[in-house]
Amino acid sequence: MFANDTLKGRTALITGGGTGIGLEIATAYAKLGASVMLVGRNEERVQAAAKALTEAGGVAGARKADVRNYDDVKAAVDATVESFGSLDILLNNAAGNFVCPTAELSPRGWQTVIDIDLNGTFHCCHAAYPHLKQSRQGASIISIITMLGVTGWPQAAHAAAAKGGILSLSRTLAVEWGGDDIRVNTISPGPIGDTEGVQRMYIETGRGHLEEKKTALGRFGRKEDIANAAVFLASGLGAYVTGENLIVDGGRWLKYVAS
Template sequence: MFTDRTFIVTGGGSGIGRAIALALGAAGACVVVTGRTPEKLDETVALLGEQGADGIAVPTDVRDPGAVDALVEAAVHHYGAVHGLVNNAAGNFVAPGIDLSPNGWKAVVDIVLNGSFYCTRAVARQMRNQGTGGSILSVIASYAWHGHPGTVHSAAAKAGVLAMTRTLAVELAPLGIRLNCIAPGPTETKGAGAALWADDTARAHVLSSVPAGRFADPTEVADASLFVLGDRASYMTGECLTLDGGQWLGKQVYGQ
């Protein structure tokens, strides 16, 4: 499905990013995983190797455009080309907007919005130079369009990524480059759990908001991501696929 194609996955050291990287590897892709913790990236590369897939780790701070350019150069040097990108790197924590510090705001916006743009820009330029086209997927959340108390920094940043995706989908379509988003709901990952539901009470409260009655498994998000990235979605661009067990549709004010 993805044989002879190379994908960069940001935030590939754990959670959804690792699941997508492993799924891409299982489908035949060469995978470049990046993030700020080399040990976690090395674990992902080892798991890729165990399933017979080819992957390398290139530690990168996506907030640094120069480092992002170097990441793409490293991928091209190792594999010859880049055919896809998954913008998954993120940061999040719950805080009322009125009490959110400027540094807290900047930290999340720099990673989610600026980092996604720097990576998208660098990879799209490489795709243009190659003349191959490609596919770019950004991982966001449904509160990018409906908002959510306590997540103004993340919601604003992810809304920006959605707007970026739709804008660049039009600009880059003539080059054969597709851009889409996926919006997972609550997912069984250690990182998100620690940030958004710190204890059993908070977890139960979040779970009660999901009509499907369960959290997503990272492999489910990965499977949906591969569909969007792949040729079966070749006419899909500028869209966002929601995968949240009906959570945002089930929001209510009146009744039971």
């Protein structure tokens, strides 16, 4: 769908890049010419993912880091630039969540998700900024959120607040850093059928058909759909797009409103 050199010469750092949507995006980026650094808390997982990308002909590295720790993040950013010579794309994908009624949610549980999702995104943006503004091709920050962070997310107030905060942060940075030729956008995926989360929560529990009916298109999305959106926003194809929340959810949020 994209030309093979769409991301040629660009370097991307992807948090939560060892599995799922993060790895799908990394795979797409590598196939289209980007050098990718996969970052995650599980070193074995990101190393294995980077090795697979390299064996498939891509250029990839891996770094263990916890996005809750700013020093970890800065070290990963610096290692990316040292390894590949630049940083042009930051993909904030690392996230945490669990289901819990708000009245039963402990302060520690709240803090954990806020630390990973919202604070982790800020840490990555802040540490990457000095390098992103030196990008010769124009830089791009993309954060994975959800429309449930906009509409509200019963029994996941911590994740909803964090994702809503990321959207606000991203639009703030789009204005503040636009003069540095850094574009800042978010992607809101819907139910993605080939992810572990949807398989476990919906399909294996027999709720798959019901969840599909909640979308306007009547079906689950694929990881590839999110990767395609991430390629568009990171590449020259989206050169005049910033401050945008690209909704890739099969119309689920609209159908909720219509219902």
